[in-house]
Amino acid sequence: MSGHGEGTTLEYTPTFVVAGVCTVIVGISLAVERLIHYTGKYLKKKDLKSLYEALQKVKEELMLLGFISLLLTVLQSSITKICVKEGLTHHFLPCKLVSEGGESSSNSTGATSHYQRLLAEATSGTGYCAGKKMVPLLSVEALHHLHVFIFVLGFVHVTCTVLTVVIGTAKIRQWKHWEDSIAKVNYDTGQVLKPKLTDVHQHAFIKGRFLGFGKNSAILGWLHSFLKQFYGSVTKSDYIVLRLGFVMTHCRGNPKFNFHKYMIRALEDDFKKVVGISWYLWIFVVVFLLLNVNGWHTYFWIAFVPLILLLAVGTKLEHVITQLAHEVAEKHIAIEGELVVQPSDNHFWFHRPPIVLFLIHFILFQNAFEIAFFFWIWLQYGFDSCIMGHVRFIIPRLIIGVFVQVLCSYSTLPLYAIVTQMGSSFKKAIFDDHVQKGLVGWAEKAKMKKHLKTATNGSGQGSSTAASIMGVQMGRVAGKGSAPEEIQPTAGS
Template sequence: MSEEATLEETPTWIVASVCSAIVLISLVFERALHRLGKALERRRVTLYEALLKLKEELMLLGFVSLLLVVFQDLIQKICIDESLMEHWLPCRGGSEASAVAHYGAASTFAAGGRRMLNGGAAFGHCSSKGKVPLLSRHALEQLHIFIFVLAITHVVFSAFTVLLGLLQMRKWMHWEKNIQQEGSSAPKMIKRVQKIKFIQDRCKGHEKVAWVIIWMRSFFKQFYGSVSNDDYVAMRLGFVMTHFRGHPKFNFYDYMIKALEKDFKRVVGIKWYYWIFVMIFLLVNITGWHSYFWISLVPLSLLLLIGTKLEHIINKLAHEVASKHAASQGEVGIVVRPSDELFWFHSPRLVLVLIHFILFQNAFEFAYFFWTLAMFGVDSCIMDRLGYSVSRIIICVIVQVLCSYSTLPLYAIVSHMGSSFKSAVFADGVADHLRGWADNARQRMRRSALGAAAEERSYWGERSRPAQLRSISF
């Protein structure tokens, strides 16, 4: 056959069989997502919202696939000068000519000298003009597969990271239960915070060392015991005393997990501007640059920076408690005081944005590796040298593990050390009730402060009045 067979030349039983298989697989997948959604809607509303976000991403992916299929003939008819194919190549040399063909050189011939059938028509259209197609059909199909692999890899690895992080935080549930069972009042909890290792360990020697050493301690702390029981107790009390004063039995663990699941909805999606990074990454994949190895260092560096910052916030909170407690000579109960000023640009949300970018870029590295391995093989020049490829994968694995077991749990608790609480994790009615409760508590505190000041003025006024009257009587 000189050309590929069309539907006019294909047996009907083949068309019906293939169509039935595709529809059946699609229906099974759709019903599975539907049942999963029903289960999550009853039990974990926040995860259900993340599933809806996942469906949106799949719909976008399907739309992109449809556009590639519809416009593939039009793209193939775009002709350019063959000299343009000699610049910005991922591969060079005769042995790598096949890889060049995958990226757009439709004039490349197969080993037997035959032109690829799926690009012949487009090549004939452009060769008559002395040019070559912008992108061959085979290259377009491979690009199509890469976009699909990237989206799926990002969703799967993001879910994997959050699930491992939740498993790592399960021990916090036991800490919360112990606090609930103890039923300690706020004054007792404050006294406990001032004596526990939270202050002793986090503030040991801070006055005697340079700030560089303090940051180095924060850097290494993220690799072992990033959040201890004492850290949890202290930060939990600071959050409760700031936002839910008078309700020391507030279940901080459940609130924190719901907030993390709510954030997962943002992480599982792919923002439109992340596709700009994809275009840049594909653009700089030039032979000899080893671009993807250097790019893989970006998420690792950002992750270490975020972990160091979050640990430093905990150290700073402990140092503030110790300083205020020492200044008051132990007469006043001091607890952790959450504040947006502890975070970069006074924005705890910025940390989540950076984590989202890290997970996406790490997913890009994994997706590109799996895609090139499947499309071109391990010996392809696009795979880069073995040392660079192995190093990239090792770095990606380190980022994935460190984010799951250290950075994500750190973010889950330290992100609540901002000035406000996340009412969105509650149902609308509960959120309104909590906001009203918090406002009333602040008003009561304000009235109490004003009342105390008025009593003090009245007291000193009464003390001074007899002297004034005596002076007037004389």
């Protein structure tokens, strides 16, 4: 029958089979599309603009995965016709080749059965490479497995990232009762809640940050910060003092500013950046696939990367709070009995708080990569696959993956949400949506007015873009300054 060289073609496939398969595939695709659509409508209805934009980012990632899938399918026949010498494929193998006698071997004579299978696979088609006494660079089966791996990686990464942010946000929302208690006092008195004390060192914020003998020992200070991320990473006294420092520095002491709501908005904005798979993360995937060589146990050692980075990030964030506490205590920054911390970029790596977000993005991806790789190997090749490794390697990888996921969700992400606000500048999320829209409108009018003035005078240096104008308007003025008086953050911010 025609078409039996590589399998039955559609010419000789029952129509009910074709129609049935298409119905299932299209049905699943439409169900996912509708789910995303209604989720987007719900987020817009609840005015969760940042999460809606993050959902659009997820759709972009799905489109990218779909394009990669299409590209691999279209180029499949071309890729399998790239022929190489058999000896070239003897090196950098994830598993040892098995000879006909069942003994492991890495030389050409011990790979007889393996390459007989490859040649048989090539001969079953056009025999393109077999006719040249060569083997395909990538077999059809291997190409299909790579196809599945890329899809699983994208799906697991998006799922783990969403799960982490949802759990982390839920943890942060537990702090709302602290904000409510502060707001109640502020509304009653019209003043910012400021801790009153006669001795700076007796405040819970200072006492809880290892001030005593730890202040003179860098090692003990870092050790305390390392351990602190596992229990009580953010206490009520931490929240009150850090909130006060932010309000006094960036909001001109506005007593009605909702710091908690601002943190949630800022975290939702950052979520848009971590949900995607950036180009440098794809480079990491390629490097790992290159180094996954038999005997190197790369799949095991790579599991420690997200763990080490996560512990380093958590320790650094805790240490920033400790530095603020020591700074207050050593300089006795208590004006009229009021404890005040001074936010500064100098406490962060290279004086750049955004580096923390970059590392969290990489940690989430790396951990998702480990989980995706494990399940892909398990489902594709079986639990006893040589790529999977021994049980003594598998169990630690699973434990590390779960530990990283839990710690990042319950500790590191909430820490990031509050500690990164201790930088020298604030994020645009400090303004309500209607204020942001007002700023954009103001910038557009200013830009148009600038153009008209330039056209009238017939000369000029050119006009700034709306984005730069908005940046100046939102920038820090009057020294450390805040936004202009007419756009000061309010209670709803």
